[in-house]
Each structure stands twice: as structure tokens, then as C-alpha cells.
Amino acid sequence: MPFINPEDGHLTVLNLFKTDTRPRVDTLVKEMSKIVDTAAFPGWISSTVHRGEEKPGTLNFIQWRGMQDLESRYNDSEFKHHTVPVFREITTYVRLMQTEVESSLRHPALGDVTEVSPARDDYTVIEVLGVDPAEQGALVAAQAGAHDWLVDVPGYRSQTVLRGIRSRNLEGGDRTLATVGTDRDFVVVYSQWDGKEAYDAFRTQAESEWSAVRRTFRAKRDSLTTSADWNSYRAVHTRSATEPAAV
Template sequence: MPFINPEDGYLTVINLFKTDALERVDRLVTEMRSIVDTADFPGWISSTVHRGQEKPGTANFIQWRGKQDLESRYSADEFKHHTIPVFKEITTFVRLMQTEVELGQRHPSLGGVTEISPDRDDYTAIEILGVRPSDQSDLIAVLGAAHDWLVDVPGYRSQSVMRGIRSRNLEGTGGELKTVGTENDFVVVYSQWDGKESYDAFRALAGDEQPAARRKSRDRRDSLTTAADRNTYRAVHTRSASQPVVA
């Protein structure tokens, strides 16, 4: 099963898809499963498909050996002339985000490294935070420090923070991808909870009822963040390369 571990040094690609109808989510999952089940790309390590819970959509958490392997995948005719047209047809929003894992933190009772798998019962939140490139490291530090008070929040399991490198969508021409924004202008937070009830209670707690450490963390985070997008997910399918790939 895939693990989120900063020490692995993988290029982590999070492909975020939104759509406007639940039936299209079914097709998104089917198309993603088909790609994952036949994946045999040089440098590909793992893919884990997540189905949106609060909003219609999917997220694919993919690990690669490095950028060159990913670019080879994107330049292949099959990707340009089959994969892109299929996903353009059934989505309303796409972001293909290259990241590197900066922090992988877990509740002390869990130990080890963060595992992602449909065999687990994690309720997963993925947040995409816009940030000025000059503030990216500061935002990562603030998010990482939040773990100190998150451990006291009922239902919290883990938080992984990823430094955004480059973001693209499917709006290019001739099968090419289009760059979105600038390099290093986003951060991804991938967190795991024991269920929807715990996560919703965490989100719903009024500001004046929050512990002082959380309020301070929230205010600093808000001062550094230029945009925010969030959805919750369940992992529904995963597959890893049969042989380990050295990063």
C-alpha cells in the first residue's frame, strides 16, 4: 500500500477533478480505475483514487520517481489523444498538481508513517491553499506547527503537508497541458480523520470557542493564504508498482 513519507523523496502528483453530476463521478472513478489497473509507466510508483464526499469529484494521489518520468507520461500520444479528451468531457474543473511532501505527521497513538488505502476507514480532507511564492515556506511552517494542537482534537489521525511545485489543467492545445498560476504558489494539506462526524465537529467549532493556539494558528494561516479550496474523500482504489522504484 502507498505511504506518505517525506524521506522517500517522491514526486507526489495530486490530480483534482470536479464535475457537476453524481453520475459523472461514477464515470470518473471508472476511468481512473482503468488507468490505475493498467499503469506500467517508467518511474510510476503508486496511484490511489479518492471519491469526493461533500462535493462531486475525485482526487488521484500519485507517486512518481521524478519529474522526468511524469513529463514522459504527459507527452505520450495515449495521454494527449485519449486521456485528456475523456476527462475534458466529464469534468468541470481539473488541476494536475506536482508537489513534494514536506511534513508527514500522525497522532502519537498511531506511530509509523501515514498509509493511504481503501482498506482503511479514513475520512480524508484535501485542502488546496493558494499562497504567494515568497510566503510558501512560512505557510508550511504554520501548518506543520498546527499538529501540536491537532493532536488534542477528537478524531484527528494525520496531517501531511505538501509544497506545491507546479499546477496545470487540460485547457492547452494539441493535447498539451496549460500551466495554472506560477510555480510554488500553492500548498496541499492531506489530513485523515476517524469519520465525518469528527471532521465536521472540528470544522464547525466557533472561533470564540477554539483554543487560543488554534485561533492564533488560524489567523496566521489566513494572513498567508490567498485562496482556499477543500473537499472530503474516501479512498476507493489503489495500486502500486510490482517492483520498488528508487527515487
């Protein structure tokens, strides 16, 4: 199963898809899973498909050896002439985010490594935070520091902070990808919780009931972010390069 470890040095790509109906989410999961099951791309390490819970959509958490391998995949004829048209048809929004893991921390009860797996029952929350590239480092540091007080929040399991490198979508001409925004203008936070009830209790807690450290963190984060988008997910399908591809 995939593990998140900053020391691995993987390029982590988060392919975020939104759509407008639950049946289209089923189609997205099916199409993404077919790609995962047959993947044999040079430099590809693992993929884990996540189904959107709060809002319709999916996210594929993909680990690559490096940028050159990913670019080779994007330039592949099958990607341009099959993958891009299929996902254009069934999505309302696409963002392919290249990132590097800055930190991955867990509740002390959960051991030494963050695992991403459908075999677990994690309620996963993924936030995409917009930021001025000049402030990206400060936002990464502030968000990583939140783990120190999140460990006392009921239901919290882990938090991974990923530094954004570059984003793309499917809107380029002739089945190519287009760049979104500017390089290093976002940060992704991937967190795991016991369940929806625990996360909702945390998210909707009245501000008057926040601890002083949470209040300070939120003020700092709000001063650094230019936008924020989130959804909750369940990991539903995974495969690593060490496992055989489907025939």
C-alpha cells in the first residue's frame, strides 16, 4: 500500500476532478480505476483513487519518481487521445496538481508512517489553499505547525502538508494540458480523521469555543491564503507498481 514520507522524495500528483452528479462520480471512479489497474508507466510508483463524500468528485493520489516521468506520461499518445477526451466529457472541473511532501505527521497512537489505503477506514479531507508564491513557505510552516494542537482534537489521525509546484487542467488546445495560475501558488493539506462526525464537529465548532492556539493559527492562515477549497473523501481503489497490472 502507498505510504506518505517526505524523505522518499517522490513527486506527488493530486488529480482533482469535480462533476455535477453522483452517477458521474461512479463513472469517474470506474475510469480512474481502469487506468490504475493497467498502469505500467516508467517512473510511476502508485495511485490511490478517492471518492468524494461531501461534494461530487474524485481525487487520484499519485506518486511518481520525478517530473520527467510525469511529463512523458502527459506527452503519451494514449493520454492525449483517450484519457483527456474521456475526462473532459464527464467533469465540470479538473486540476492536476504537482506537489512535494513537506511534512506528514500522525497522532502518536498511529505509528511512524502515514498510509493511504482503501483497507483503512480514514475519513480523508483535502484542502487546496491558494497563496502568493512569495508566501508559500510561510503557509507551509503555519499549516505544518497545526499538528501540534490537532493531536488534542477528538478524531484527528494525521496531517500531510504538500508544497504546490505547478497546476494544469485539460483546457489546452489539441488535447494538451494548460497551465493554471503560476508556479508555487498553492498548498495542499491532506488530513485523515476517524469519521465524518468527528471532522464535522471540528469544522463547525463555534469560533467562541476555539482554543487560543487554534485562533492564532487561523488568523495566520487567513492572512496568507488567497483562496480555499475542500472536499472529504474515502479511498476506494489503489495499486502500486510492485503489483501486477490487470490483463
